[in-house]
Amino acid sequence: MNTKLVESLIQVILSLSEEERSLLEEKLFFDSSYPSTRDIMECAQINKVFDFLYDEPDLYTLEDGEAI
Secondary structure, eight states: OOOHHHHHOOOOOHSSSHHHHHHHHHHHOOOSSSSHHHHHHHHOOOOOTTGGGGSSSOOOTTTSOOOO
């Protein structure tokens, strides 16, 4: 095991800004083989797959149900 390398990496990571640490975590722990929620939402919006819902009647109003 390369303990010296690990210690050096720790020092570098500790010297990162919060923004840089967040980016590092995203790169290390995010499985990019799947599209993100944002990507899916943008795809649905661009392709207009839910536009049919605009033609649906409004079944509920703000006055329906019990107050929270």
